[in-house]
Amino acid sequence: MSRPTVNDIAKAAGVSLATVDRVLNQRPGVTEKTVGRVNAAIDQLGYVRDVTAANLARQRRYRMTFVLPETPVLFVGTLREAIAEAVRGSASDRTDVRIVTFPADNPHALVRALRTISRANTDGMAIFAPETPHVRDAIARLKADGVPIVALVSDLPNTDRDHFVGIDNVAAGRTAGLLMGKFHGRQPGAVMVLVSSMQARDNVERRLGFDRIMAERFPRIEVLPSIEGHDNDDVTARVVNAVLDNRPDITGIYSIGHGSRALLDLLRARMAPGTLSVVAHELTKVTRDALKTGMFDAVISQNVGHIVRSAIRVLRAKSDGVGIVPSQERIRIEIVVQENLP
Amino acid sequence: MSRPTVNDIAKAAGVSLATVDRVLNQRPGVTEKTVGRVNAAIDQLGYVRDVTAANLARQRRYRMTFVLPETPVLFVGTLREAIAEAVRGSASDRTDVRIVTFPADNPHALVRALRTISRANTDGMAIFAPETPHVRDAIARLKADGVPIVALVSDLPNTDRDHFVGIDNVAAGRTAGLLMGKFHGRQPGAVMVLVSSMQARDNVERRLGFDRIMAERFPRIEVLPSIEGHDNDDVTARVVNAVLDNRPDITGIYSIGHGSRALLDLLRARMAPGTLSVVAHELTKVTRDALKTGMFDAVISQNVGHIVRSAIRVLRAKSDGVGIVPSQERIRIEIVVQENLP
DNA sequence: ATTGACATGAGGTACGTACCTCATTTAGCT
DNA sequence: AGCTAAATGAGGTACGTACCTCATGTCAAT
Numbered sequence: 001m002s003r004p005t006v007n008d009i010a011k012a013a014g015v016s017l018a019t020v021d022r023v024l025n026q027r028p029g030v031t032e033k034t035v036g037r038v039n040a041a042i043d044q045l046g047y048v049r050d051v052t053a054a055n056l057a058r059q060r061r062y063r064m065t066f067v068l069p070e071t072p073v074l075f076v077g078t079l080r081e082a083i084a085e086a087v088r089g090s091a092s093d094r095t096d097v098r099i100v101t102f103p104a105d106n107p108h109a110l111v112r113a114l115r116t117i118s119r120a121n122t123d124g125m126a127i128f129a130p131e132t133p134h135v136r137d138a139i140a141r142l143k144a145d146g147v148p149i150v151a152l153v154s155d156l157p158n159t160d161r162d163h164f165v166g167i168d169n170v171a172a173g174r175t176a177g178l179l180m181g182k183f184h185g186r187q188p189g190a191v192m193v194l195v196s197s198m199q200a201r202d203n204v205e206r207r208l209g210f211d212r213i214m215a216e217r218f219p220r221i222e223v224l225p226s227i228e229g230h231d232n233d234d235v236t237a238r239v240v241n242a243v244l245d246n247r248p249d250i251t252g253i254y255s256i257g258h259g260s261r262a263l264l265d266l267l268r269a270r271m272a273p274g275t276l277s278v279v280a281h282e283l284t285k286v287t288r289d290a291l292k293t294g295m296f297d298a299v300i301s302q303n304v305g306h307i308v309r310s311a312i313r314v315l316r317a318k319s320d321g322v323g324i325v326p327s328q329e330r331i332r333i334e335i336v337v338q339e340n341l342p
Numbered sequence: 343m344s345r346p347t348v349n350d351i352a353k354a355a356g357v358s359l360a361t362v363d364r365v366l367n368q369r370p371g372v373t374e375k376t377v378g379r380v381n382a383a384i385d386q387l388g389y390v391r392d393v394t395a396a397n398l399a400r401q402r403r404y405r406m407t408f409v410l411p412e413t414p415v416l417f418v419g420t421l422r423e424a425i426a427e428a429v430r431g432s433a434s435d436r437t438d439v440r441i442v443t444f445p446a447d448n449p450h451a452l453v454r455a456l457r458t459i460s461r462a463n464t465d466g467m468a469i470f471a472p473e474t475p476h477v478r479d480a481i482a483r484l485k486a487d488g489v490p491i492v493a494l495v496s497d498l499p500n501t502d503r504d505h506f507v508g509i510d511n512v513a514a515g516r517t518a519g520l521l522m523g524k525f526h527g528r529q530p531g532a533v534m535v536l537v538s539s540m541q542a543r544d545n546v547e548r549r550l551g552f553d554r555i556m557a558e559r560f561p562r563i564e565v566l567p568s569i570e571g572h573d574n575d576d577v578t579a580r581v582v583n584a585v586l587d588n589r590p591d592i593t594g595i596y597s598i599g600h601g602s603r604a605l606l607d608l609l610r611a612r613m614a615p616g617t618l619s620v621v622a623h624e625l626t627k628v629t630r631d632a633l634k635t636g637m638f639d640a641v642i643s644q645n646v647g648h649i650v651r652s653a654i655r656v657l658r659a660k661s662d663g664v665g666i667v668p669s670q671e672r673i674r675i676e677i678v679v680q681e682n683l684p
Numbered sequence: 685a686t687t688g689a690c691a692t693g694a695g696g697t698a699c700g701t702a703c704c705t706c707a708t709t710t711a712g713c714t
Numbered sequence: 715a716g717c718t719a720a721a722t723g724a725g726g727t728a729c730g731t732a733c734c735t736c737a738t739g740t741c742a743a744t
Contacts, residue, residue, distance in 0.1 A: 005700060016723040021702070029721060052394040052435075053700040056729050089667040093394075174681040182639070185527045213681065297524070300682075305669050325431040327647050333682035339516040339555065340642075340675035347730060358693040363732070371691060395730035398699050685744105692739075702728080710721070 004045040012041035024049070051320050055094055062095045062316055065117055066152070066308075067127040069104035073196070073231050074284035075258035075304075079128070079153070082304040086312060095312060104231075107132060114138035119145035124315030128152040131159065131201070148318030150311045153302070154202050162318050165311045167302045167333045169202045173209025173256075175333055176279045179298050180210075180252050181218035183277040189251030190222040191277075192243050196231045196257030206256045206281070221252070233262035240266055255280035264290045283336055291338050301334040346387040354383035366391070393662050397436055404437045404658050407459055408494070408650075409469040411446035415538070415573050416626035417600035417646075421470070421495070424646040428654060437654060446573075449474060456480035461487035466657030470494040473501065473543070490660030492653045495644070496544050504660050507653045509644045509675045511544045515551025515598070517675055518621045521640050522552075522594050523560035525619040531593030532564040533619075534585050538573045538599030548598045548623070563594070575604035582608055597622035606632045625678055633680050643676040 010020045015038060022030045023038040030038075041047075054060070066083055068076060080099065087097045100117065102110040111134045117125060125147060129135055139149050139159045148162045155164040180191060193210070195203045207226060214223050227243060229236030240263060244250060253276055255263055264286055267278070273294030280287050283301040290296035310329045317324045336342070352362045357376060364372045365380040372380075383389075396402070408425055410418060422441065429439045442459065444452040453476045459467060467489060471477055481491050481501045491503040498506075522533060535552070537545045549568060556565050569585060571578030582605060586592060595618055597605055606628055609620070615636030622629055625643040632638035652671045659666045678684070 003700095007700085017701095018703095018724075019722060022722090025702075027703090031721065034721080050398075050700055053398050053729090054702065056392075056395050056398065056731095057700075057702040059729065085667065085669065089670070171681060175679060178679055178681045182525050209681075303674070309670065325427065327427065328431070328651065330684060332645070332676065332684045334674065335677035335679065335682060337517060337520055337677065339513055339520045339551075340677060342672060342674045345730095349730085359731095360694075360733095361692060364692090367732075369733090373691065376691080392730055395699090396732065398701095399730075399732040401699065687742105687744080689742090690740085692737105694737080695735090697734080698732080700729105704727080705725090706723105707725100708721105708723075710719100712717105712719090714715105714717085 003050070004047045005050075006047075008045055009038065009041045009047055012045055013038045051322065060094055061123075062319060063121060063123045064095060064097045064312055064315055065122045065125045066097065066099045066311075067113065067117070067125060067129060068099055068101050069128065070101045071104035071231060073104075073258040074260070074286055075282040076128075078282070078284055078304045079308070082308040085305065086308045090312065095316070097312070102129070107134070110134070111138075117142065119147055122147055123319050124148045124150070126150040126152045126165070126311040126315065127156070127161075128154060129156075130154070130199070131156045135159065148315050150314055152307065152311055154200070163314045163329070165307050165314065165329065165331060167331050169205035170209035170212075172281070172300050172333050173206035173211075174213045175209075175335065176206065176254055176256075176281070176298075176300050177210040177213035178217070179300075179335065180254060180277055180279050181214065181221065183279075183297050184218065184221060184252055186220075187251075188220045188222075190224060190247055190249050191252040191254055192224050192240070192247070192250055193226045194236070194240060194253065194255045194257065194263065195226045195228055197228060198226060200257075203256050210254060210256075226256075229257060229260065229262070231257065231260060233260055236260055236262040237266050241270075244270065250276065252277040252279070254278075258282050258284075261286050264295055267295050283334075283342075288341060291336060291341055294338060297337065299336045301336050302331055303334060307331055345392070346389045347392075348389075350387055351380065351383045351389055354387055355379045393664070402436055403465075404661060405463060405465045406437060406439045406654055406657055407464045407467045408439065408441045408653075409455065409459070409467060409471060410441055410443050411470065412443045413446035413573060415446075415600045416602070416628055417624040418470075420624070420626055420646045421650070424650040427647065428650045432654065437658070439654070444471070449476070452476065453480075459484065461489055464489055465661050466490045466492070466654075468492040468494045468507070468653040468657065469498070469503075470496060471498075472496070472541070473498045477501065490657050492656055494649065494653055496542070505656045505671075507649050507656065507671065507673060509673050511547035512551035512554075514623070514642050514675050515548035515553075516555045517551075517677065518548065518596055518598075518623070518640075518642050519552040519555035520559070521642075521677065522596060522619055522621050523556065523563065525621075525639050526560065526563060526594055528562075529593075530562045530564075532566060532589055532591045533594040533596055534566050534582070534589070534592055535568045536578070536582060536595065536597045536599065536605065537568045537570055539570060540568060542599075545598050552596060552598075568598075571599060571602065571604070573599065573602065575602055578602055578604040579608050583612075586612065592618065594619040594621070596620075600624050600626075603628050606637055609637050625676075625684075630683060633678060633683055636680065639679065641678045643678050644673055645676060649673055 006020050010017050019030060020038055023035050100113050102113040110129055136159045139161060143160045151161045151164045153166045214221060227239045278296045279298050280296050281300050283299055287299045314324055314329055348362045352359050361372055362380055365377050442455050444455040452471055478501045481503060485502045493503045493506045495508045569581045620638045621640050622638050623642050625641055629641045656666055656671055
């Protein structure tokens, strides 16, 4: 029941080992007819390359590059930590990981950062960045050189990226809306929606999902227009307090962005836990604290450890030309409440 | 920059390769003094065995045995499917997986099944079974022979098992209770609790957690004594219908067990979606259907794919004497509602 | 000094694959 | 038939580790 080896292929195809190697690795010097015979033997015997033996022979390293925004947003910090942890856990499997960052508000810096990444220093890239023409071009360049690309957290649907590792943000917004509606109860009320930036695709998609389900299933709850906090604590505090001052009928808050301390602080200063229904996104130190103390009711989350490991797995598989286990690489929309905090 | 090899250890310790091999693999014929020198060199250079190269040299296979109950319970079916999927995905990494089953209601058959498992045919065992003295003995026997053991889904805390792969069921019950309370709203009411069997540890623990949080946070909701469905559709239908007939003030149902079709069918026959708040456990074909159609409000779930992969990873790591990534092997209590169905 | 037991070293093969070199064979053209 | 270019084969080394054999060295006892 042992696995066929290159020697078995050589015998079955009636050729030498050198010819098998040439066919397997697309090296020149083999006629089409012979290529056919070797490939037939490969199919017939169900040969699958032993990637670990090949990596040993080749001294293969997998150089993965993660491109991340530099931002005070805590969620990105959790991503960085997850990458650091993955690096520690992968020391023994030939994977080298580096992080390339760009200031979140500087598209030129992003362009410059992407320029430093090439086939010469990267075997796979995972990128969390907005979709711009420059990003599209950089991805096309790398792909043309055979570098697999994973879009991380926020999809880049109009690029040639190989895979998206993240959640469906429309569905995440719908999930948030369903919970808000159910937590809210049957009385009428108004829900404030706080976003980081309406430019960010994930914020837009989440709001879309939220609006849909609130309209479909909880029409007695008024959903207010989005207010933007720009991932800035002072701005957030100002705009949220303004709404709370002007709308005493507010019964819930949906925080769409990647989480900030300001919202938690101002809620703490104004009211007791449980006064409003609060649903937020992403599990960070702040949202953990808020869940524990009852200031937030639920956090819609994605497992950053899983995301990072998945990105690495997918990039390696693409590099090796082998398949992935689709269910393993599917990132789930997680609902976290006080009692199931991981 | 490159990883030290056994040749580097030999040089640093001033001994031959054969001596390094003897020390690394605890072979006889080396003085304590020389062992010390070699181990010092290992520590100094930070040598880590290349397990994939060693496996190639040894033609190593990892023979994993999963011990599962035979039962109509759908959750166990999802476990089996997850194992089958993991087997397909692990064809290339030397892991052989087999399943040994025992009838769920037959402890003697379990004993017999465990007798067939030994160091001679197994390199690691994952077991989902009740904790009995016989199970304890079998685990002790296998452990004495160096076979690592993982308790699957239901912990075996009074055995020598190496690791538990599953969720904290008390916390799962608390999570269910929190959701039930929040979905329920502020009015008084009564919640029925349906269990598979009060003998099963996970059922007991979940009920414990549920009771605690209902008493702590939702004292206006009355929690009824458990009714047992014994994982039997006819029994379940009878006992649940009896309660619903006798208690028109029932406002919620908490289904603790591993899920059955009967509950869904009878609710369908009696009422429109959303009439009662229903919280159940485990994601199966039935509970998926119930969530999609709005008959159930939430399902507290554990990701069986993750569980199986985790068990295999942990057993392999134990076999190799290497560490695990704790956060990767932590199984989360997942909350699934209509909108975040995976 | 001699002998015996144990420790250690040297050298070799093996695993599956990658990659290289050079000799031999084959096929096509003149 | 002879020549040339391309295809193919044979043989070798390499990767890191496992595992084996046998020769050599060391040490203690007689």
